[in-house]
Amino acid sequence: MSRLYSNLKFLGHSAHLQALKDRRVVAPVHIRIKPMNHCNHDCWYCAYRVDNLQLGEDIDLRDVLPTDKMFEVVDDVIDMGVKAVTFSGGGEPLLYKPLPEVIKRLATNGIRVASLTNGSNLKGKMAEAFARYGTWIRISVDAWNDASYSAARGIAEGDFTKLLRNMRDFSAMGSPCVMGVSFIIGKDNHDHIYDACAQFKEAGANHVKLSAAVVGNSVDDNNSYHQELADTVNVEIERTQSLQDDGFALINHYHEMEDRFAKPYSFCPFLQFLTVIGADCNVYTCQDKAFNKAGLLGSIKDKSFKEFWFSEEAREKLYSLDPSKSCNHHCVTHAKNLAIIEHMSLDPDHAFFV
Numbered sequence: 001m002s003r004l005y006s007n008l009k010f011l012g013h014s015a016h017l018q019a020l021k022d023r024r025v026v027a028p029v030h031i032r033i034k035p036m037n038h039c040n041h042d043c044w045y046c047a048y049r050v051d052n053l054q055l056g057e058d059i060d061l062r063d064v065l066p067t068d069k070m071f072e073v074v075d076d077v078i079d080m081g082v083k084a085v086t087f088s089g090g091g092e093p094l095l096y097k098p099l100p101e102v103i104k105r106l107a108t109n110g111i112r113v114a115s116l117t118n119g120s121n122l123k124g125k126m127a128e129a130f131a132r133y134g135t136w137i138r139i140s141v142d143a144w145n146d147a148s149y150s151a152a153r154g155i156a157e158g159d160f161t162k163l164l165r166n167m168r169d170f171s172a173m174g175s176p177c178v179m180g181v182s183f184i185i186g187k188d189n190h191d192h193i194y195d196a197c198a199q200f201k202e203a204g205a206n207h208v209k210l211s212a213a214v215v216g217n218s219v220d221d222n223n224s225y226h227q228e229l230a231d232t233v234n235v236e237i238e239r240t241q242s243l244q245d246d247g248f249a250l251i252n253h254y255h256e257m258e259d260r261f262a263k264p265y266s267f268c269p270f271l272q273f274l275t276v277i278g279a280d281c282n283v284y285t286c287q288d289k290a291f292n293k294a295g296l297l298g299s300i301k302d303k304s305f306k307e308f309w310f311s312e313e314a315r316e317k318l319y320s321l322d323p324s325k326s327c328n329h330h331c332v333t334h335a336k337n338l339a340i341i342e343h344m345s346l347d348p349d350h351a352f353f354v
Contacts, residue, residue: 152188152189207251261330
């Protein structure tokens with residue numbers, strides 16, 4: 001099975017590495033679009049919903065990216081040569097009604113398309129669009145049965161059964177679109193990892209990525225929470241590995257978090273590989289700082305994304321962000337930044353001595 005996750009994907013984009021060295025701006029390789037902030041679930045660990053996490057503190061749950069602005073962005077993305085677009089939240093992206101047509105326009109113009117979703121609306125025209133045009137879709141889950149799913153998300157009991165049905169129906173379409181699951185581990189589900197993964201495999205998932213729920217704004221808060229679970233989690237992970245075969249993989253991203261909060265570097269190179277467009281018509285540095293003033297790059301409400309991205313305003317902000325001062329929170333791109341910075345620091349005369 002080909003590897004889907006890696007911190008070394010940046011090595012395939014030499015033009016972006018050279019632009020960083022020259023302090024130029026080029027089109028992002030990948031854009032996350034958050035089309036709406038409404039969600040039909042209320043997950044206990046959602047950084048955009050809970051009060052104890054600092055991320056997303058400026059989010060307005062009523063915001064929806066206007067349809068005309070969305071298609072303007074789509075045309076810009078195609079024209080700029082962006083390679084991939086992922087739809088995510090904010091809210092639940094598959095509730096955004098224009099999305100099937102948006103996906104079609106992107107994909108038929110050579111843009112790879114993906115989505116992070118709770119899977120509740122992975123059906124009908126939405127499922128058909130991803131089955132025909134999508135590269136991957138990843139469903140966030142935190143439960144193993146109807147009761148646990150309802151408790152974790154504040155939704156009707158029976159929705160877990162409906163989710164598994166959506167997954168089976170999507171798998172039955174025979175699409176090349178990869179369907180994965182992101183299983184978020186916390187106190188309520190840490191001893192049911194095998195139970196959950198066995199069901200996801202049976203429902204047609206290509207893989208399950210195991211991740212630790214982020215429960216606080218500091219390393220100590222998170223690690224003390226997960227240290228109480230670690231022994232049981234490790235036993236469950238070892239047992240779950242027996243499910244792996246040529247069609248199903250377990251990807252273990254459950255780990256301590258000391259390397260994802262403090263940043264030993266003063267420049268964020270990943271900003272030119274991936275950027276975020278929010279439902280509020282603002283452009284943000286990353287998903288970890290979306291809907292937060294500290295992550296705001298600028299607005300595209302009254303200008304196109306392309307016009308903004310290649311502006312001097314954007315260039316100055318992209319190169320002035322200092323993660324050592326403003327990013328002392330959990331960061332999903334931290335390991336990638338470390339790899340990029342190490343690669344850029346290599347002495348060219350010595351790079352041949354591999």
